Amino acid sequence: MLSILIPTYHYHTLPLVEELVQQCELCAIPFEIIVQDDAPNSTCATTNNAINKIAHCSYHINRVNLGRGANINSMSEKAQYPWLLILDCDTFPTTNNFIKNYIAFIKEEKGTIAFGGIAYKEEVPKKEAMLRWVYGQKREALPLAIRKQHPNQNALTSNLLIAKDIFIKTLFTTTITQYGYEDLVLLYELEQQNNIVTHLDNNCYHLNLETSEAFIAKTKLALENLKKLHHEHPEMVKHSKIVRLYSLVQRWYLLPLLRFSFGLTHKSTLSNLRSAKPSLRLFDWYKIGYFSSIQ
Numbered sequence: 001m002l003s004i005l006i007p008t009y010h011y012h013t014l015p016l017v018e019e020l021v022q023q024c025e026l027c028a029i030p031f032e033i034i035v036q037d038d039a040p041n042s043t044c045a046t047t048n049n050a051i052n053k054i055a056h057c058s059y060h061i062n063r064v065n066l067g068r069g070a071n072i073n074s075m076s077e078k079a080q081y082p083w084l085l086i087l088d089c090d091t092f093p094t095t096n097n098f099i100k101n102y103i104a105f106i107k108e109e110k111g112t113i114a115f116g117g118i119a120y121k122e123e124v125p126k127k128e129a130m131l132r133w134v135y136g137q138k139r140e141a142l143p144l145a146i147r148k149q150h151p152n153q154n155a156l157t158s159n160l161l162i163a164k165d166i167f168i169k170t171l172f173t174t175t176i177t178q179y180g181y182e183d184l185v186l187l188y189e190l191e192q193q194n195n196i197v198t199h200l201d202n203n204c205y206h207l208n209l210e211t212s213e214a215f216i217a218k219t220k221l222a223l224e225n226l227k228k229l230h231h232e233h234p235e236m237v238k239h240s241k242i243v244r245l246y247s248l249v250q251r252w253y254l255l256p257l258l259r260f261s262f263g264l265t266h267k268s269t270l271s272n273l274r275s276a277k278p279s280l281r282l283f284d285w286y287k288i289g290y291f292s293s294i295q
Helices: 014-027 045-053 068-078 098-107 127-140 164-170 182-192 212-232 241-251 255-273 280-293
Strands: 002-008 031-037 057-061 083-087 091-093 113-115 159-163 204-206
Touching: 002 014, 002 068, 002 098, 014 031, 014 045, 014 091, 014 098, 031 045, 031 068, 045 057, 068 164, 068 182, 083 164, 098 159, 127 212, 127 280, 159 164, 164 182, 212 241, 212 255, 212 280, 241 255, 241 280, 255 280
Parallel strands: 002 031, 002 083, 031 057
Antiparallel strands: 083 159, 091 204, 113 159
């Protein structure tokens, strides 16, 4: 019935697998869990190899780095069941009914794609990880009612259930090999094929809070992906807030002013984003400023 796909990269995935196995067994369903490490020299291989000793579970290490999207595509080819559950390695179910809720969705034939949502624990992290936590709380852990307003735009593939035949027809784009915006492209293409995401109250915690410095660096990589998509496939990223704002500024011939202002405020903005009280408004300013500077 269910193939659970967990792309990982230098991350100890065994606790997540053990929890999912327990929940699947309680549901008495046919299942498999495929974990695929996209780090050829993974520092977690020794621990993760224990996954191979668990019934219906396997752990693989890629010989070369594929990128997240291509890694999931590869796992989907190995999957033997008609439903795929894509979970990020640094997630963890918030309840013991996580798998049960998805099985109910399948059996009741409520749709072909479901996003359960992302949650963040209430404990305030250290200053070094504050930006990622604040961003996740305000921008990713959206209430169910808000997520339903724009179903495909408000979904993520870090906790996504999808019929295998639907996924295989679309797949992640292989043109994106570094972090960022592969979700947006996949969900856009699914929407173009009239595949609408159903939103459920079936959250996973996002556990791995990277440092603010690392999150800023990954954001820059993502914006470079967005630039490429904006030039090559503008229709795919038309819903991006950054693209919409950039187009507006461009239309009003304000790009030189934006770039000049970003240059003046760049250091002070970064100082805030690395602080114990990062501002998401300044983070948005940083993103549009950086995006305009690399055009």
